[in-house]
Amino acid sequence: MEIKSLDSTLRARIAAGEVIERPQSVARELIDNAIDAGADEITLSIRGGGIDELMLTDNGKGISREDLPLAVTQYATSKISKLDDLYHLKSMGFRGEALHSVAAVSKLTIASSWKGQQPWTYVVDNTREISLTPQGPDRGTVVKVEDLFSEIPARRSFLKRPASEGTLCRNVLLSKAMPFENIHFTFIQDGAIRSDLPKRGTLYDRVLDIFCEDEAFNRKEFVYMEREFGDFRIRIVTSLAGIRRSDRSRIKVYVNNRAVEEFSLVQAVCYGYGETLPGGSFPYTALFIDDNPELVDFNIHPAKKEVKLRNKAAIHHEIHSLISSSLPRQIPGIAARKRDEDSQPYLAPSAAQTQTSFISPSYVADRIKYDGSRSYQEAEKAGAVCEKPADSEWLEKAKKLFRQQDEKQYEKTQLKADDFWQTESRHFRYIGQAFRLFLICEKDSCLYLVDQHAAHERILFNELKEQKDVQQLLIPVDFEVDSDVDAFLCENAYIYTQYGINIAQKDEKLWTLSSIPHSARENEKRIVSYIQSAIGSEEEIEAGLYAIVACKAAIKAGDIIDDYTANALLEKVFELEDPVCPHGRTFVIRLSEAELREMVGRTK
């Protein structure tokens, strides 16, 4: 017989190899357990780089005497009990493997007290149970791990010098502490406190405490953004353009409080910055995604470093859009013209204002949440509106007028495509902006209210559709995709080719973009980001592409725009044959002087 069953010690060590690689992995697992135990004081203390001794102290709920031996058994966990629980995970741990793995490769001591009862201490030395004795802390748990890999010299020889292993342990503590601003974390190395992260009132402060551990940043150079969607919420603490580095290593991504290595989400952050950062430089960012646990699968990697997100495409888009719409930005097309003329760096007023508003995180969050759906007064009260449209008296009158209109009359005043521009003259007089959405102008005895976002979107959309020129990229852009998108592109790359977007597969999951339509020349990053996340029918891809280039690039509802930009935009609007946005909605309202007079009872 050649096949034999492995003995339990060997089995445990093989299993441990997947979870415990070095002291840092022990620290990671023990911190997770302390967080799951509800602790708000967590201290990691190491000696000899964590190889000689690594100790984790917490003030969590503790472990009972009966459970102590169970805790180090394989697949023993208090966190899940049935398969379905995997899809509703709230805890950091769930596999019931960590302590078992640690006990297989070190001397493990767990001392704990449960519900104020007599504390107990359990000792296991490289899978051998040593003792269970009545002593320990009054509250919480102390886990001590000594002589890591002492019985597996081959593994021990792979470890780095203690100083380097110690740094890795500290890094894992800092990384774990990032999303938990309500927990006090301390790191002690060879008896000296190296990091002390007190409890903080906001995530922003916790992230900055960590970013500022090694580099002295001005905190005002960082901003906080937040947005909620149906199934997920995105929170971001990120640096403004003045703070940057030449690698992506400070872009940290968390999904449901767990640090993950998810390259496409890191890329979404970079694309959000677009041209704001010089090429080859990257921000300092902490990105937190709180996603519906049913859409998240962490059960892929033994150390839970990888995650499968069912709604990744949507999350990817929103990260990109949240950052690009919140950072100071330039308005493409129209603003660019002005910039050329003045040969001065140009920031749209809204962008310039955003920049000076990056003072307190709450204020910024408030601005970002302002999406035009609130009334002007509400927004003003909340501090989101800082500048009133110039003709405020006129506006008041106009608002009254609208209120007086009944539904039917309102519909009547909406413009129909066929009879839209019956007037000859292109001349108009721009009056002002209302509700940060409507550009108001007077032309040929009519008053026009133009939805600035939809109008700009339509103009960009036209450019996209009309200009068939294809621009070859001087330097093709390589990009990675995940396996679903890779398979989709292998079959459907032709969809993109029709729009002048040439992509080719270089290797498994590695693609290259060599051309884009001329009209989208400033948007190659957005296009790449879109390709990386899109799967769908030809129509869906087309709609998505136009939306990405036109909608995302367009002036937003909520942007305050200057007179020059407004005039340039209106000029283009009056050149249109048919004022309907790419989604099929009319975006211009016309009120004739006669109608207005009638409303106020003036017949002449």
Ligand SMILES: Nc1ncnc2c1ncn2[C@@H]1O[C@H](COP(=O)(O)OP(=O)(O)OP(=O)(O)O)[C@@H](O)[C@H]1O
């Ligand atoms: N610091 C602690 N405080 C309270 N209970 C703990 C602590 N550490 C471990 N436990 C208990 O021991 C059990 C086993 O821990 P272990 O880390 O091995 O598995 P897990 O956390 O359930 O899953 P995973 O292997 O994914 O970490 C936990 O489910 C928990 O009930």
Ligand SMILES: [Mg+2]
């Ligand atoms: Mg655990």
